[in-house]
Amino acid sequence: MLENKIIVLTGGGDGIGWECAKAYLKAGATVCILDKNQLSNDKLEALNGTDTLVLTCNIANEAEVAMAFNTVVEKYSRIDAIHNNAAIAHPSKTLDQTSNSEWDLLMDINLKSILYTTRYGIAHLKKTQGCILNTSSMVGSIGQDNHAAYVATKGAINALTKAMALDYASFKIRVNAVSPAAINTPTLQAWSQEQPNAAEIEKYLNHLQPLGDMPAGDVIADACTFLLSNAARFITGTILPVSGGAELGYRTIL
Template sequence: MELYNKVIFLTGGSEGIGRECGRAYIKEGARLVIVANDALSLAHAKHEFGQDHLFICCDVGKAHEVEMAFEQTLSKFGRIDCIHNNAGIAHPAKTLDETTDQEWENLMNVNLKGIYHTVKYGIDALKETAGSILNTSSMVGEIGQELHAAYVATKGGINGLTKAMALDYAKYHIRVNAVSPSGVYTPMLHKWKEEQPNPQLIGEYLDAMHPLGYCPNADVVADACVFLLSDRARFITGCIMPVSGGAELGYRSVLATSLENDV
């Protein structure tokens, strides 16, 4: 029970990596506040996780909605021990010059401004508990990615922001870290793979891009998140922890490059 009785404010917690983190946090004894902007997935999460937790429909890009979410959280639980900024979007798949103003704004508002809002309205509560902040980044923030320039910019921004926040809030004994996944299977990735002309080849490519030999499920990210929010990581701050199976290491393998060219 690594997170026993900790109140965790989890954005983007109704789907994908966030939902897997929610499962892991509950297993470790936490009380959750699941914040998401999709009412249907939020209802599904509520059905799975149960009435002991709080579920709030909220757009993290809108300051007043985030402020109200923290008011509801403190009203129900009276404290906040952790903020996990997991909410994020990846679209559009475009070069920078092809990206519209609105697409750029949408990415910045969710992926970066969302963190600004949760910290702005949650930091006082974290000071009371000497809590911690966890941001979900991506390996592409370090190594780049074709046709996702704006998205990559947000993830690189999250990495720098994590380190700056770690310095700013260390005097309050608040730790700030990030997880940096590469490819992980979520329902969205499974769906995308099956929609491709050759799903088997795509699956082989996703496996081959990781030196450990397979593309994992999102529970590997959740395990790392549990550790970083637990007291076992009590002397770790400003860390961008890769959860990548070594995908960022060395040259691409001949097999992976060949598969990519075939796709």
Template sequence: MHLDNKIIYLTGGTKGIGLECARAYAAQGATVVTVSNDAASNTEDVLFADVSKEEDVRRTIQYTLDKYGRIDAVHNNAGIAHPAKPLHETTGQQWDDLFSINVKSILYTTKYAFAALRESKGCILNTSSLVGEIGQENHAAYSGTKGAMNALTKSMALDYAPFHIRVNAVAPAGVWTPMLREWNAAQENAQDMERYLNEIHPLGYCPEGDVIADVCVFLLSEKARFVTGLIMPVSGGAELGYRRI
């Protein structure tokens, strides 16, 4: 059990990569407190919250501490990817939403979980994206949030190393989440897009979220105890260069 008895605070854990991570963490012995903006998921250990709102983050972290007495890891997974537009067509509100949810939420989780992580010598994990390094057509603002997340990850790793708090990020390329499947089904050339999403990965296929979750388990475990400041591609080699079909 790589995460036996760990208390993990996970944002965006009811769908896609986050849900696969929640399942993987629990299977490896962790107790997972999931934060979601899906009110229908509000149960004992799935808490309704908007991670762009400071009070929601403070409240759910305090709930976790009150119930379990500690936090061993924070996984900042919640995020949005829309709109699919070049920068000049992106509205100010869309920009603010992207940066508030994808980036500012990390400020809030770190602010309120820091003391607990210092006590547990825990770790922080951020779900980034390969586009934060290489960019993406028609997703300038989204790519910008992931580039910011990568810079934050490295700077936080330096700031918190004296406290033995590790900070890392995972950077997938394509992943078959419900959101991606819904988007692909709506395309006129859905079969061509599915082929494209498979072939941008040199290993030959677009994966399910479980392959990301497996790496996340490693990064939160003692097996990665000397790993910090890493932006870990989990992309089947896509960072080596997208290929045209």
């Protein structure tokens, strides 16, 4: 589905991003992973023999993003897709309890990084009539208690996705977002430990989705592969729920 596509993937070293990297490779793409952390030896070994470029990059730093994109273009001469996946979820606090530095870091990593990747990638996407994919969250649509700043970033991503879709449609560039609910990732596990009822949170999360227990990130990766493929060629400005129905109606949880 993604044969010969050059995809820049932020936050590709763990969680949903790592599952997306594997799915994109399986679908025939070349994947350029941008991550603030170096990949583990096991993951580097898993990528051995694949067409992958791994760059250490703090996506909240404009100069590092610019350098990373220059490296990608120097090596591959083009970019077909950008997947803005990198994010943090800490802290789990109400708005009044959130410090300035915590707020700024969330905004820089989750939201401002999309400004940077677009700024340095859009000219290349115009040439390839490529696409942009943003990783959002169900909480950006329905809200969540005790997580105000994070929710704000995801709500902003939803609105930004629609604005970008309109801005770049004349260039045949599609812009969409994927919206997970509870996905079993290191980020969610860390969030769970911040909750006052940490011992019960896994049970709660497993009952959140009508379709069943928390899945791994591969269910998101499959949806992302579709949205980046030609099969989604007439889809833009969509916030696609991949949530097992978590946002649907009243439910009785026994």
